[in-house]
Amino acid sequence: MAAPSGPVPGRRRSELGEALRACRNAFIGVGIMSCMINLLYLNGSLFMLEVYDRVLPSRSVPTLVGLIILAGGLYIAQGILDVIRARVLVRIGTSLDEAVGHRVFESVVRVPLVAGGNNDGLQPLRDLDNVRSFLSGMGPSALFDLPWLPLYLAVCFAFHTMIGVTALIGAIILIIITLLTEVLARGPMRDAITLSMRRNDLAAASRRNAEVVVAMGMTGHHTRRWGKINDEYLADNRRSSDVTGGLGSIAKVARMMLQSAVLGVGAYLVIHQEATAGIIIAGSILSARALAPVDLAIAHWKSFTAARQSWHRLSKLLAALPPQQELIRLQPPTQRLVAENISIVPPGTQKVVISDVSFSLDAGHGLGIIGPSGSGKSSLARALVGVWQPARGKVRLDAAAIDQWEPDILGRHIGYLPQDVELFAGSIGQNISRFDPDAKSDDIIDAAKDAGVHGLIVGMTNGYDTQIGERGSVLSAGQAQRIALARALYGKPFLIVLDEPNSNLDAEGDEALTRAIRSARDRGAVVVVIAHRPVAIEGVDLLLVVKDGRAQAFGPKETVLGQVMQKAQPAPPPNPIKIVAEGGVAKS
Incomplete structure (x- = not known):
């Protein structure tokens, strides 16, 4: 954009x-x-x-x-x-x-x-x-x-x-x-x-x-x-x-x-x-x-x-807000996602919430982003999918900055599950297909199966034609989140960004989420998961730690987790030194 x-x-x-x-x-x-x-x-x-x-x-x-x-x-x-x-x-x-x-x-x-x-x-x-x-x-x-x-x-x-x-x-x-x-x-x-x-x-x-x-x-x-x-x-x-x-x-x-x-x-x-x-x-x-x-x-x-x-x-x-310019249609991304020294200022504010963050992910990689609340993780997610433009730096897909794509074309290659799930009045099938009038039934069902929600949907009275009401009011929070995950997976996008994707999920939903992340990576997608619960990052292989808007660590998940655990352990108290005073009375 x-x-x-x-x-x-x-x-x-x-x-x-x-x-x-x-x-x-x-x-x-x-x-x-x-x-x-x-x-x-x-x-x-x-x-x-x-x-x-x-x-x-x-x-x-x-x-x-x-x-x-x-x-x-x-x-x-x-x-x-x-x-x-x-x-x-x-x-x-x-x-x-x-x-x-x-x-x-x-x-x-x-x-x-x-x-x-x-x-x-x-x-x-x-x-x-x-x-x-x-x-x-x-x-x-x-x-x-x-x-x-x-x-x-x-x-x-x-x-x-x-x-x-x-x-x-x-x-x-x-x-x-x-x-x-x-x-x-x-x-x-x-x-x-x-x-x-x-x-x-x-x-x-x-x-x-x-x-x-x-x-x-x-x-x-x-x-x-x-x-x-x-x-x-x-x-x-x-x-x-x-x-x-x-x-x-x-x-x-x-x-x-x-x-x-x-x-x-x-x-x-x-x-x-x-x-x-x-x-x-x-x-x-x-x-x-x-x-x-x-x-x-x-x-x-x-x-x-x-x-x-x-x-x-x-x-x-x-x-x-001038009309979007018609751009040359680029080939679908298939190789890597790159963040080049990106800094992010939320719209309508002057505060920098992400400062000089860089990383590169090749096809098939999964990145987990962790950090304390307010560290800028969700802001980073918005920049990766193109809804916020970085104040400095670039987000690139296959070497092309994402602003070189028209938003509607770029959206076909991106799956995004925001922290606050929002579904629209209509059927479950329409929501999964992103209201694409030319959507094929097989593609909708494939996305639901990838998200592990196909059985839940067909168990409803009207299946994929079930009307969910305004803002998905007829669904529970967990059901809405799983259907939103299927929407993010629809069309097998190259970049999938999931922000707190298991905040409303039970154990079965957590397992389906992990399977979905691994399946997307197996087909060559790049998956970015923002999480507070460790179970959400089971399906990724890389980890980025963010604190106060800056990257603290980046690398293989086990290595970074080890560093984090080591820093989190409190230092042992110093050993007391015994001093023998005059008269044979020990003092420390």
């Missing part, structure tokens, strides 16, 4: 921007439809103008019928265009999701490996949902309609200058309200999203550790912690809603007052014979229509602000 690099200004466009640019023809179509829709919005005011100024004075029923037919046809056309525009915007949102959705999911998976796990892991997916929902809603329609406000104001000025000035004053008031909404709602919205992420993190952690939380009486403490964060979240959310809702109500009232003001101005003009009765009604309708997009924009400002913040977060994330 190549280490992510930050965006280089001026060299790379936003992936989200590129995805939207791919929809530019659709946006052009939406713009054209918005033009036609806004022109058709003049239909209602012109119809009222003609009815009051032409039909009523002439009492012409044929004219009225003709106007009704014409206005009805235009209304139908407007409705059709409005429906089409809404459907196109929904498809633009869907297209954006389809274009970057897989990248966002990949980033969700990769973020903990490069930045640590101190974040809401699912927030990028929620951000994508926010952007898609906004694009598919009424917000963009308001934005497309806003540029037509000058047209309606121009028509109002054409009716009479005073009507135009009245409408212009109303437009300025609503624009000021819009700007206030942006300024006052931005901070509370940002804080609410941050608190929402913290709240979700705590809830997810409590759910994962439900047994510990309940058994040790921590439910009340966690509930109070969650409640405190939730109260802060609700307060910020309430402030942002109060701003948008309050200013939205003010905007609505201002628009209604403006409409009445235009009627009053029109009536004044009619009294002084400067306008006709039709202009009163038409001017009122037009002024209301001119300000409707502003009113709609304020009503949807909260979703617009949320979508904009989501857009910025997604853009930063995708820029920090």
Whole structure:
């Protein structure tokens, strides 16, 4: 996996921007439809103008019928265009999701490996949902309609200058309200999203550790912690809603007052014979229509602000985690694993947990790694399989550094059993085959037999088709660990790294583990086992002792174990020296 690099200004466009640019023809179509829709919005005011100024004075029923037919046809056309525009915007949102959705999911998976796990892991997916929902809603329609406000104001000025000035004053008031909404709602919205992420993190952690939380009486403490964060979240959310809702109500009232003001101005003009009765009604309708997009924009400002913040977060994330480059596909490794002076710094920290560790393992070798807790053994395992990149040094398979492989291709040659076993909702067979849709039944069964778990699986009601539930909830810890071992052995990978593989195993499971390690070595695999219990390293021939992040000893297992045992034996106390004092009394 190549280490992510930050965006280089001026060299790379936003992936989200590129995805939207791919929809530019659709946006052009939406713009054209918005033009036609806004022109058709003049239909209602012109119809009222003609009815009051032409039909009523002439009492012409044929004219009225003709106007009704014409206005009805235009209304139908407007409705059709409005429906089409809404459907196109929904498809633009869907297209954006389809274009970057897989990248966002990949980033969700990769973020903990490069930045640590101190974040809401699912927030990028929620951000994508926010952007898609906004694009598919009424917000963009308001934005497309806003540029037509000058047209309606121009028509109002054409009716009479005073009507135009009245409408212009109303437009300025609503624009000021819009700007206030942006300024006052931005901070509370940002804080609410941050608190929402913290709240979700705590809830997810409590759910994962439900047994510990309940058994040790921590439910009340966690509930109070969650409640405190939730109260802060609700307060910020309430402030942002109060701003948008309050200013939205003010905007609505201002628009209604403006409409009445235009009627009053029109009536004044009619009294002084400067306008006709039709202009009163038409001017009122037009002024209301001119300000409707502003009113709609304020009503949807909260979703617009949320979508904009989501857009910025997604853009930063995708820029920090660029797509994996397509690399030359190397031949499968068959000869050796080499660690060259590797030093490891866990993602999101500055602490070096492994410093300058080197060793070389040829095909068929088995290495046991032992050492006290916190010595960096699991960190070393993560570097060997490529999920963490060494801060210094290289891990090589057959002389090629592992970052020269694409992760999905490299994964076919690696079997990994982490310390914390995690299975996925699905069948046992799917979990063993790593959810490969092209997996062959024989390969799945071979992996299960290699792990010594075939008999256990076929003894279940549905055998390999048994559904294990979310996180493997229907299995015991030992069963889950043995199935995870079969997953690590699936496809007969060249490098197999097992981190505490027998932590939940009984004596039968320990024996199956030893057989699996020896069988993998016999076929030419390199096996690395991290262990605290001596039984886990029975199947290896080499041993590495790690302490405080540094290699203390490396070599044949018996030799290294002898050195370790010798160092562990306490030094004998010094022999007392007897001194004969005067008077024949012995003193020591």
